[in-house]
Amino acid sequence: MGTYVRLLIHGVQGSEVADLCLAELARLQEVFDRFDESSEVSQLNAQAGAGWVSVSEDLFAVVQTSLEVAQASGGAFDPTVAPVVDLWGMREKDGRIPDHSPPDAASIGALLQRVDYRQVEINPRLSQIRLPEGMQLDLGGVAKGYALDCLLRLLEDHGVQSALIDLGGNIRAVGKKPDQTSWRIAIRHPRELDNLFAVLPAADQAVATSGDYQRFFFWQGKRHGHILDPRRGYPVGALSSVTVIAPTGVLSDALSTAAFVLGPEDGKALLESMPGVEGVFIDQQ
Ligand code: ADP
Numbered sequence: 001m002g003t004y005v006r007l008l009i010h011g012v013q014g015s016e017v018a019d020l021c022l023a024e025l026a027r028l029q030e031v032f033d034r035f036d037e038s039s040e041v042s043q044l045n046a047q048a049g050a051g052w053v054s055v056s057e058d059l060f061a062v063v064q065t066s067l068e069v070a071q072a073s074g075g076a077f078d079p080t081v082a083p084v085v086d087l088w089g090m091r092e093k094d095g096r097i098p099d100h101s102p103p104d105a106a107s108i109g110a111l112l113q114r115v116d117y118r119q120v121e122i123n124p125r126l127s128q129i130r131l132p133e134g135m136q137l138d139l140g141g142v143a144k145g146y147a148l149d150c151l152l153r154l155l156e157d158h159g160v161q162s163a164l165i166d167l168g169g170n171i172r173a174v175g176k177k178p179d180q181t182s183w184r185i186a187i188r189h190p191r192e193l194d195n196l197f198a199v200l201p202a203a204d205q206a207v208a209t210s211g212d213y214q215r216f217f218f219w220q221g222k223r224h225g226h227i228l229d230p231r232r233g234y235p236v237g238a239l240s241s242v243t244v245i246a247p248t249g250v251l252s253d254a255l256s257t258a259a260f261v262l263g264p265e266d267g268k269a270l271l272e273s274m275p276g277v278e279g280v281f282i283d284q285q
Pocket residue numbers: 076077078079081085090138139140141142144168169209210211214215226227228229230253256257261
């Protein structure tokens with residue numbers, strides 16, 4: 001998934017459960033990694049324009065939530081943003097996106113015609129998805145949050161009472177620390193990376209942060225973060241990070257990306273429209 005995984009699992013079976021978690025993540029990687037030709041999402045992308053495709057429960061669930069958040073955010077979150085992400089060269093090499101010149105406006109404009117979540121069709125009864133020709137899904141803004149939910153279920157199935165899972169900034173605490181105090185989840189300062197901006201008490205909720213400080217490149221003194229506005233085709237710049245607290249990982253992940261694109265006002269309105277959702281916005285200043 002192109003990021004770190006931190007699993008802190010207390011209890012006698014802690015290391016066995018951690019191994020099961022890593023196996024589960026490897027399984028999910030084979031569903032969601034669009035840079036692996038043999039992954040399920042790559043196979044779906046390869047069949048764009050070729051009709052209905054039957055997909056796994058995992059892929060269906062993530063696409064369905066993605067489309068719901070796309071609609072709720074007016075397309076600020078859009079799982080069909082892949083062609084523009086690729087045009088911008090937002091792929092990491094050796095842990096960072098190499099600095100390079102941004103694409104020209106005409107190329108961006110041409111590709112935007114292939115970005116539109118409203119053209120993705122889903123059939124829940126048959127667990128099928130249909131993509132129009134030229135469309136490609138990028139579930140990188142939501143798959144880690146979904147994986148978090150899968151790991152949580154695994155921990156619950158194994159009776160784990162105390163754990164903290166962190167999938168590249170998608171975090172879920174289980175129970176309390178072994179000393180019976182509450183877990184606390186820190187939000188990193190987006191410009192002073194060794195410092196904390198705030199600390200949240202962890203409840204039974206998922207916490208996801210989207211920011212411009214982990215994945216970005218510079219060109220002529222300007223920072224270009226890896227989150228794009230799918231309606232315009234350009235990186236967004238009003239915020240430096242958004243943290244979203246939500247009942248599920250998949251929702252917190254998709255909403256943090258959406259709120260990052262929408263900015264402080266519209267982003268706040270989106271989060272307020274969702275039951276059980278809260279957020280922390282950090283602007284550039
Ligand atoms: P990270 O992956 O760094 O944790 P996010 O969860 O915010 O951060 O997801 C960013 C990823 O989502 C990008 O790398 C890209 O694959 C994809 N993406 C970028 N912009 C959007 C967008 N507006 N809507 C949906 N997905 C996006």
